[in-house]
Amino acid sequence: MGTIGRLPAFVYDLADLDAHVKAVKDALGDIELYYAVKANPDPRLLKVLARHVDGFEVSSGGELAHVRAVHPDMPVAFGGPGKTDEELLSPVTRLHVESPGELRRLIASGRAADVLLRVNLDVSVEGASLAMGGGATPFGMDPRSIARCLELLAEQDSIRLRGVHAHLASGLDAHRMLELASATLDYARGLGLADVTRSTATSQGPEINLGGGMAVSYADPDGRFDWQTYGRGLAELRRPGEVLRVEPGRSLTVYCGRYVTRVIDVKRVHGELFAVVAGGTHHIRTPAAKGHSQPMIIREPGEPITIVGQLCTPKDVLARRVPVDLKPGDVVEFTMAGAYAWNISHHDFLMHPEPGFHYIGE
Numbered sequence: 001m002g003t004i005g006r007l008p009a010f011v012y013d014l015a016d017l018d019a020h021v022k023a024v025k026d027a028l029g030d031i032e033l034y035y036a037v038k039a040n041p042d043p044r045l046l047k048v049l050a051r052h053v054d055g056f057e058v059s060s061g062g063e064l065a066h067v068r069a070v071h072p073d074m075p076v077a078f079g080g081p082g083k084t085d086e087e088l089l090s091p092v093t094r095l096h097v098e099s100p101g102e103l104r105r106l107i108a109s110g111r112a113a114d115v116l117l118r119v120n121l122d123v124s125v126e127g128a129s130l131a132m133g134g135g136a137t138p139f140g141m142d143p144r145s146i147a148r149c150l151e152l153l154a155e156q157d158s159i160r161l162r163g164v165h166a167h168l169a170s171g172l173d174a175h176r177m178l179e180l181a182s183a184t185l186d187y188a189r190g191l192g193l194a195d196v197t198r199s200t201a202t203s204q205g206p207e208i209n210l211g212g213g214m215a216v217s218y219a220d221p222d223g224r225f226d227w228q229t230y231g232r233g234l235a236e237l238r239r240p241g242e243v244l245r246v247e248p249g250r251s252l253t254v255y256c257g258r259y260v261t262r263v264i265d266v267k268r269v270h271g272e273l274f275a276v277v278a279g280g281t282h283h284i285r286t287p288a289a290k291g292h293s294q295p296m297i298i299r300e301p302g303e304p305i306t307i308v309g310q311l312c313t314p315k316d317v318l319a320r321r322v323p324v325d326l327k328p329g330d331v332v333e334f335t336m337a338g339a340y341a342w343n344i345s346h347h348d349f350l351m352h353p354e355p356g357f358h359y360i361g362e
């Protein structure tokens with residue numbers, strides 16, 4: 001890492017990203033793959049992703065404008081709770097409807113749109129790291145509200161129903177994800193979508209977007225979601241005419257990024273060893289947000305040491321009690337920093353300089 005200059009810096013390996021996303025798409029076959037842009041909207045990453053994905057999923061007007069500027073012609077699905085009237089007018093390939101109220105506003109706008117209804121099914125999402133469905137959450141609609149939407153849709157003809165969207169949980173392995181997919185497909189088929197979509201749309205059958213959330217383990221950096229099993233399983237579940245789509249974020253981009261910094265100070269306080277590094281959770285909030293130790297490369301094993309950033313808060317911990325030998329001036333490389341890292345962090349807290357950004361492997 002001698003060539004990257006000023007630290008701290010994010011270093012993205014674009015060749016690594018390219019190979020990984022290609023392997024994911026190969027495993028999925030003709031299951032459509034969209035990338036959830038909120039995981040990391042870096043334009044250089046989007047350019048690599050665009051070689052392999054079928055489209056992008058955005059969650060705000062800001063993300064939509066950003067993606068359009070980088071890739072004007074890519075299909076875009078627009079989801080997320082709390083879309084404003086202005087956002088609802090955005091021309092997109094698919095709009096994911098989050099509530100009957102949102103659908104009413106959409107109909108009232110007079111625009112034409114192709115929509116999926118986002119369902120929050122009453123299924124078990126036990127073991128998930130985040131639950132967006134399977135209970136009372138602000139995401140999507142329970143079956144009663146879906147029924148209300150179907151009534152509203154039947155009374156108008158500017159909004160075309162294309163199918164169902166479900167993003168129920170994150171952090172589940174391929175087998176659990178296939179169980180959720182199966183439950184979602186059963187539900188979608190029970191709605192008689194084939195009839196609805198045939199009467200309102202093209203010859204294409206109903207679409208079922210199964211969301212993202214494929215497991216990523218920060219405790220096991222070499223572990224990977226089993227895309228082969230998942231792809232094969234989805235191919236088996238799919239019925240002729242159905243279009244299946246997934247929209248992962250974290251599991252696509254997390255592995256290609258590193259956060260590289262330098263040790264400023266090492267000290268022992270009440271018996272515990274601490275290394276203070278340049279930067280911190282205002283650059284990479286992930287360990288604070290998820291309450292984990294950010295995985296790192298251990299070059300020289302040593303006494304367990306807690307690695308903290310420069311912020312004046314006890315929450316600025318990057319990794320706890322890592323068995324690594326560190327002294328002032330040493331370079332520290334945190335891995336799995338390619339998703340939900342820089343772009344979810346509180347950059348301005350304490351007004352330290354921003355990190356550098358480097359792209360290798362093009």
Ligand SMILES: *Cc1c(COP(=O)(O)O)cnc(C)c1O
Pocket residue numbers: 036038039057079080167170171211212213214247248249250251
């Ligand atoms: C965040 C989000 C995703 C991506 O989730 P990951 O855990 O990053 O794969 C996909 N779909 C929706 C609706 C989301 O909100």
